[in-house]
Amino acid sequence: MNIDTLKTTAQAMVAPGRGILAMDESSPTCNKRFEGLGIPTTIEMRREYRTMLVSSPGLGDHIGGAILFDETLRDHTTDGRSFVQALQEQGIVPGIKVDTGAKDLALHPGEKVTEGLDGLGPRLAEYSELGARFAKWRAVYTVTDSLPSQACYTANAHALARYAALCQENDIVPIVEPEVLIDGNHDLGRSFEVTQHAQHTVFAALADQDVDLRGIVLKPSMVISGAGAADRAGIREVAQETLRCLSSTVPAAVPGIAFLSGGQSDEEATQHLNAMNEIGGSLPWAVTFSYGRALQAAAMKRWAGHSDNVESARQVAFHRAQMNGAAALGQYSSEMEKAA
Numbered sequence: 583m584n585i586d587t588l589k590t591t592a593q594a595m596v597a598p599g600r601g602i603l604a605m606d607e608s609s610p611t612c613n614k615r616f617e618g619l620g621i622p623t624t625i626e627m628r629r630e631y632r633t634m635l636v637s638s639p640g641l642g643d644h645i646g647g648a649i650l651f652d653e654t655l656r657d658h659t660t661d662g663r664s665f666v667q668a669l670q671e672q673g674i675v676p677g678i679k680v681d682t683g684a685k686d687l688a689l690h691p692g693e694k695v696t697e698g699l700d701g702l703g704p705r706l707a708e709y710s711e712l713g714a715r716f717a718k719w720r721a722v723y724t725v726t727d728s729l730p731s732q733a734c735y736t737a738n739a740h741a742l743a744r745y746a747a748l749c750q751e752n753d754i755v756p757i758v759e760p761e762v763l764i765d766g767n768h769d770l771g772r773s774f775e776v777t778q779h780a781q782h783t784v785f786a787a788l789a790d791q792d793v794d795l796r797g798i799v800l801k802p803s804m805v806i807s808g809a810g811a812a813d814r815a816g817i818r819e820v821a822q823e824t825l826r827c828l829s830s831t832v833p834a835a836v837p838g839i840a841f842l843s844g845g846q847s848d849e850e851a852t853q854h855l856n857a858m859n860e861i862g863g864s865l866p867w868a869v870t871f872s873y874g875r876a877l878q879a880a881a882m883k884r885w886a887g888h889s890d891n892v893e894s895a896r897q898v899a900f901h902r903a904q905m906n907g908a909a910a911l912g913q914y915s916s917e918m919e920k921a922a
Contacts, residue, residue: 588797596838644907859912
């Protein structure tokens, strides 16, 4: 393990005003979104769409890293460059999703544990050869009055930590993603409780596996009311409680925290991130974004599978990256949306 390499990569991913584009949807997931817009579900269309994203002019000014799916890491853009090359030309670090999905947790109905550790070491070595410099592994936690169980916290933390150790052994920065799902009617206090315990458990497991925190990026969910809650907390309260949670769980050695959007609307995710950076003051880590649908949905809709729409779709993709880049500096305002 070369800690200097890991630190350099992690810092580039979360450099000031830059975040991470999560474009790692599996082919079935991408196809499902295409179907909703009447786009043909072929590899050629997925290639055209992903080429549109990574070739948006100026994207690298606001995006420090891009998480790819296996198909994309091995593929070429419509003009013949590898996707790795296309990203590197924008100054964007290429990464790869490596987990194989959340599966039912034995003896715990309604809960999931993420799998994919078998053979992960050799896969990481191959991904490194293909140009990936970081990886991503997502764990999910369902919230009810009685869930998550301690078994769920422990199993997912252990898997995240083993994955992270294998990444660092291959000089790949691990994105550690403990996602507390927004589904449900839980209030902000319950979200705080679950998120805090999940993160405590994860960092304890990382310590057990001797993972060097200077070479990771944390990708957490925000402390936010459940989507079905009767009285959902406002932007500032979400920002305050999220920062309070992070301050109690995340060591200062971690270079950056890149939030997932987790079912929020595009602008809501941007507003929450901006509020955190506005009120956070001098934080020990970068606080930025690692959004998927909140960066892509509007651009995909504008493109809609038509080559004639590529240029305008690129502008939409750049705009959302620009808005979130501003939020990562605490410089975003709703007037910026209106001006655009």
